[in-house]
Amino acid sequence: MDALKDIEKPYAEAERIAPLVRRVLARNPSPFTFTGTQTYVVGDADEVAVIDPGPADPEHVEAILEAVGEARVVAICCTHTHRDHSPAAAPLKVLTGAPIVGCAALTLEDDGPRADAAFDPDYRPDRVLTDGEAISGTGWTLEAVATPGHTSNHVCFALRETGAVFTGDHVMGWSTSVVSPPDGDMTDYLASLQKLYEREQDTVYFPAHGPAVEKPRQLVRGMIGHRRQRERQILKQIEAGHRTVAAMVPQMYRSVDQRLWPAAGRSVLAHLLDLQRRRLVTDHGDEWSLLAPDN
Numbered sequence: 001m002d003a004l005k006d007i008e009k010p011y012a013e014a015e016r017i018a019p020l021v022r023r024v025l026a027r028n029p030s031p032f033t034f035t036g037t038q039t040y041v042v043g044d045a046d047e048v049a050v051i052d053p054g055p056a057d058p059e060h061v062e063a064i065l066e067a068v069g070e071a072r073v074v075a076i077c078c079t080h081t082h083r084d085h086s087p088a089a090a091p092l093k094v095l096t097g098a099p100i101v102g103c104a105a106l107t108l109e110d111d112g113p114r115a116d117a118a119f120d121p122d123y124r125p126d127r128v129l130t131d132g133e134a135i136s137g138t139g140w141t142l143e144a145v146a147t148p149g150h151t152s153n154h155v156c157f158a159l160r161e162t163g164a165v166f167t168g169d170h171v172m173g174w175s176t177s178v179v180s181p182p183d184g185d186m187t188d189y190l191a192s193l194q195k196l197y198e199r200e201q202d203t204v205y206f207p208a209h210g211p212a213v214e215k216p217r218q219l220v221r222g223m224i225g226h227r228r229q230r231e232r233q234i235l236k237q238i239e240a241g242h243r244t245v246a247a248m249v250p251q252m253y254r255s256v257d258q259r260l261w262p263a264a265g266r267s268v269l270a271h272l273l274d275l276q277r278r279r280l281v282t283d284h285g286d287e288w289s290l291l292a293p294d295n
């Protein structure tokens, strides 16, 4: 984590970052979470929402409560149910009486192999927001924007009053999202990027990890281009005889921290499954080959 050494990490403190928006950083830094999970408190008056409460770490929950102060928590909103995002929803609900609202549950029990150990199996929403549904409090309205891909249950929340969007792990400025099959789906992920790109009203993204994104559509366009480039790289790898994910990753991610290679391998697999759906490649067990365009 040397790259993080010089970055300011204001753990357990509420910071004002925009009109209606305060941020509280959880102390869970890692190669996957950057400086940690950022919980957002939305609203400046008597009612607030808490977005991505984060890990159930008592210090973090305490800091969120301090940021909330005397206000009433109207909703605890989760973008998705990875363990660094939703576990603090349960203790916050107990402490504030607020309902858990937002993404659907995806648990080990309910979904078998689609969920894995990275998911929070205890997440129980009181209300699931479908695409376009909104909740509101004094001075703010949050609209759910369904963005499956990173996980099948991922939603972003758009703050109508300012054009800010809380993008969870769907779009982050510091890193591309991990898309890990079977729950992660590259076809869905690319469609969800396109969906954000078409939202011309959005002014800034507040991701769950890393700094705010000030030119959101420009970043999303770049990300779509980056994924298309990865796709072409994968097709070239197959052509060059690197037919398994294990053979492709060291070639494609030479400059990347090796601790991230397993996750990179999951993204390569996600691309291959997308290419397979588009009938550009086919698999023989772990080995992949190109399909001629006229097949």
Ligand SMILES: [Zn+2]
Binding pocket: 080, 082, 150, 169
């Ligand atoms: Zn995640």
